[in-house]
């Protein structure tokens with residue numbers, strides 16, 4: 001069996017004004033053809049899972065493109081077309097394929113396409129015809145469109161929040177494709193769209209309510225004829241018409257069962273909606289509470305509204321400001337993305353006293369813009385990067401400067417990177433066990449890698465393009481009613497696809 005494989009993953013935040021380009025993809029990874037196996041085989045990515053299952057089945061594959069980028073603004077259309085054409089190119093040459101495996105995010109937007117994943121799947125379908133199966137793995141924050149559901153045979157989302165099962169999802173998706181090809185199963189996929197936006201801060205899978213919702217979905221999978229259930233609370237910062245969360249069920253040849261299960265899981269999720277409300281602290285309260293924590297481990301102070309993993313620029317100085325006001329006496333590590341300030345810092349020698357301005361003043365929802373700081377240039381590192389435990393690939397921070405202000409170690413990076421892993425600090429020789437406060441710009445994913453190293457996690461209230469307070473945003477295109485913007489949203493607005 002010969003399988004065409006491809007990956008294009010980026011989560012767009014339509015409130016983010018920084019465009020996503022091929023260069024942005026390169027900061028995480030961007031591989032073509034043979035480079036894919038060379039770099040992603042035996043990694044914990046979906047591609048790692050695809051390749052493993054193809055190997056297990058004695059199949060062969062046609063590698064096309066594997067591109068993964070940090071969340072951000074819309075993808076530049078020209079660059080999207082390069083990625084898309086890389087997938088379609090072998091099909092234009094009339095190379096025979098028996099099946100297609102795609103790893104997509106599901107919440108990408110381009111300058112021209114509100115549903116590029118639907119566009120990719122549709123284009124592949126038109127190129128290969130109706131009979132060759134297409135199996136797709138997605139991030140559960142996908143905006144699963146009708147087009148995606150119409151042209152794919154199999155769509156499977158990760159089952160963990162934070163997402164640590166990318167490899168397993170790739171493997172599961174590939175297994176279902178091979179079982180389809182061998183005639184062992186005839187997958188029937190049915191979905192329910194429901195009008196809900198849920199802040200990722202409240203989606204951790206180890207706690208109520210998400211733990212219960214995922215457990216409810218898993219119960220159905222104990223039945224052999226239920227091949228997959230996917231619970232997809234959409235990436236909420238997408239101001240697009242027809243935005244929705246989605247439940248997908250795949251059953252073996254049983255259409256009514258797939259519909260019924262999707263409806264039941266959707267109703268279960270909907271009933272729990274009021275529990276998806278995270279507790280937040282004011283910046284001052286968070287710093288004060290952290291300083292007075294008695295345990296040996298540090299306290300994580302999280303700026304979810306400026307999460308680089310949710311499309312925010314990572315340049316808010318909200319936490320820094322509170323630390324400068326009342327937290328300079330305890331060791332803290334915090335990070336800000338500001339390439340201009342890094343460039344200025346590189347004009348000095350390590351050990352110099354510097355006066356700089358951090359935080360980028362831009363048209364956005366950020367309430368804190370630039371802040372003047374004075375400190376010692378503690379360290380400079382060109383092209384800093386670290387090993388990302390979630391996927392097993394390197395993540396680039398770009399040129400990085402550390403400014404020491406009393407006991408604050410302020411890490412200023414050039415690239416908006418996945419700020420979810422203590423390895424970002426460790427790679428700069430900052431031992432997180434020595435800090436009292438660790439600043440994190442993430443909503444959810446950091447929990448998988450920080451939880452065991454911190455004694456408490458406090459979310460800070462603030463404004464930014466990844467704020468969980470959806471009432472802060474100037475929504476223009478989104479469909480209404482939608483929860484929580486419209487409280488009395490009826491379950492009757494659920495749509496079966």
Ligand SMILES: [Zn+2]
Pocket residue numbers: 139140141163
């Ligand atoms: Zn996600």
